[in-house]
Amino acid sequence: MARTRATYICQACGAVAPRWQGKCEACGGWNTIIEETAAAAAVPVAQRTKRKGRVMQLESLSGKGEEAPRLASGLKEFDRVIGGGFVHGSVVLLGGDPGIGKSTILIEVAAALAGKGRRVVYVSGEEAIGQVRMRAERLSLKAANVELAAETNVEDIIATLSEGPAPTLVVIDSIQTMWTETVESAPGTVTQVRGAAQALLRFAKKSGAAVVLVGHVTKDGQIAGPRVVEHMVDAVLSFEGEGSHQFRILRALKNRFGPTDEIGVFEMTGRGLAEVENPSALFLSDRDLGSPGTAVFAGIEGTRPLLVEIQALVAPTTLGTPRRAVVGADPNRLSMILAVLEARCGVRMGGHDVYLNVAGGLRILEPAADLAVAAALVSSLSGSALPHDAVYFGEISLTGAVRAVPQAAARLKEAVKLGFTRAVVPESGQAEGVDGIALSSVAALDRLVAEIAARAPRTLRAAAGRGEDG
Ligand code: TYD
Ligand code: MG
Numbered sequence: 409m410a411r412t413r414a415t416y417i418c419q420a421c422g423a424v425a426p427r428w429q430g431k432c433e434a435c436g437g438w439n440t441i442i443e444e445t446a447a448a449a450a451v452p453v454a455q456r457t458k459r460k461g462r463v464m465q466l467e468s469l470s471g472k473g474e475e476a477p478r479l480a481s482g483l484k485e486f487d488r489v490i491g492g493g494f495v496h497g498s499v500v501l502l503g504g505d506p507g508i509g510k511s512t513i514l515i516e517v518a519a520a521l522a523g524k525g526r527r528v529v530y531v532s533g534e535e536a537i538g539q540v541r542m543r544a545e546r547l548s549l550k551a552a553n554v555e556l557a558a559e560t561n562v563e564d565i566i567a568t569l570s571e572g573p574a575p576t577l578v579v580i581d582s583i584q585t586m587w588t589e590t591v592e593s594a595p596g597t598v599t600q601v602r603g604a605a606q607a608l609l610r611f612a613k614k615s616g617a618a619v620v621l622v623g624h625v626t627k628d629g630q631i632a633g634p635r636v637v638e639h640m641v642d643a644v645l646s647f648e649g650e651g652s653h654q655f656r657i658l659r660a661l662k663n664r665f666g667p668t669d670e671i672g673v674f675e676m677t678g679r680g681l682a683e684v685e686n687p688s689a690l691f692l693s694d695r696d697l698g699s700p701g702t703a704v705f706a707g708i709e710g711t712r713p714l715l716v717e718i719q720a721l722v723a724p725t726t727l728g729t730p731r732r733a734v735v736g737a738d739p740n741r742l743s744m745i746l747a748v749l750e751a752r753c754g755v756r757m758g759g760h761d762v763y764l765n766v767a768g769g770l771r772i773l774e775p776a777a778d779l780a781v782a783a784a785l786v787s788s789l790s791g792s793a794l795p796h797d798a799v800y801f802g803e804i805s806l807t808g809a810v811r812a813v814p815q816a817a818a819r820l821k822e823a824v825k826l827g828f829t830r831a832v833v834p835e836s837g838q839a840e841g842v843d844g845i846a847l848s849s850v851a852a853l854d855r856l857v858a859e860i861a862a863r864a865p866r867t868l869r870a871a872a873g874r875g876e877d878g
Pocket of ligand 1: 504505506507508509510511512513543547676677678679680681690
């Protein structure tokens with residue numbers, strides 16, 4: 409029997425400290441270290457000592473690779489994000505804020521797969537059977553042949569799942585509520601979460617069932633519990649959206665069997681999550697035509713073109729250090745664009761607060777958005793609205809040159825589909841144009857600035873100067 413000894417484990421990063429301390433030295437978190445029992449925390453000493461090893465069967469690299477047959481659930485937006493469908497024996501972690509719709513999307517996926525005659529088990533550690541049924545009723549999925557359990561003990565769950573034919577899909581809602589008898593710490597601690605996840609992972613690999621673990625997200629957006637769970641699983645998905653918006657975006661943060669740049673777009677309705685097949689139309693649905701400070705960016709998310717509105721507000725500041733607030737884009741990228749505007753185009757925003765927002769709760773990471781961001785900024789500063797039928801894309805370099813970006817044709821086609829007739833694009837490296845849209849190419853950012861300024865009711869210099877007087 410292993411001696412039990414207290415160890416101190418950070419609940420945020422899983423680091424082990426020799427004694428209790430207020431701050432974790434590994435991740436810098438405060439009050440994240442709690443006491444757990446050592447017999448459970450580490451691999452039991454008894455197991456580490458002289459057990460005679462079992463002889464394994466070694467395989468050759470060239471042997472027939474186990475192909476990953478995918479099992480599409482039928483929910484297209486979901487399947488796209490996981491790379492075409494569930495891979496047998498894989499474990500997926502789905503993270504997201506409370507109330508964002510994790511249980512809803514998973515019951516929909518479960519019902520869709522069950523409808524194809526597969527065995528699907530939904531285990532809820534948070535809600536009673538009645539509550540899960542109520543949700544299913546609301547989604548009109550009551551007739552679906554999904555097997556339900558309200559249980560938190562991992563050994564009991566695995567014993568139940570091992571009875572009868574192996575399930576195709578097992579949903580565990582959520583991993584933080586699960587506990588395993590092999591670990592002595594309290595449920596919800598890092599050690600328990602890790603132990604439970606490990607047991608379920610072993611079950612998935614052995615039985616070939618795909619397992620989806622729901623994970624809660626802490627205030628700063630990390631999946632609560634140890635990072636190690638993220639390392640253990642095959643894919644990490646994140647379900648995002650703003651409470652006030654009905655859009656929900658599913659995105660892969662890690663995927664051993666597929667791409668990580670695909671997104672799935674859903675809309676939360678009174679009767680569950682509806683798939684959004686044409687997200688561009690949705691993201692552009694309530695545009696404010698004719699007001700300065702907005703530009704439409706023709707972007708690419710994964711394999712799919714997506715048009716979004718970029719909104720900028722540039723306003724004179726009363727603060728010594730002007731504000732730079734960004735929602736849905738990279739603040740460093742904004743700083744760079746502001747610096748290039750100032751150094752290469754003579755547009756001074758030092759006396760102005762700058763707010764940047766990507767409409768619809770979307771997050772844009774592509775450098776191709778630079779040109780649209782710059783256009784929105786200059787438009788807001790000069791008070792000159794951009795043409796409402798134009799889209800923008802192009803990467804801005806530190807020299808002020810506008811660089812080509814990949815998949816220009818796909819971006820242009822999507823713009824045509826949504827009724828845009830003009831595109832402002834990089835000059836170099838553009839493939840031939842697309843029917844129905846006029847290209848206006850810019851080689852350097854100052855060209856675009858001059859064009860916008862020429863239509864402006866107030867000159868840029870005057871606008872920039874006003875902030876400096878104050
Ligand atoms: P839920 O799936 O329980 O969220 P999570 O599991 O991520 O905590 O979804 C809860 C929210 O979704 C709740 O605020 C109500 C809303 N909702 C709808 O608007 N329509 C619906 O059909 C359902 C089932 C939920
Ligand atoms: Mg839930």
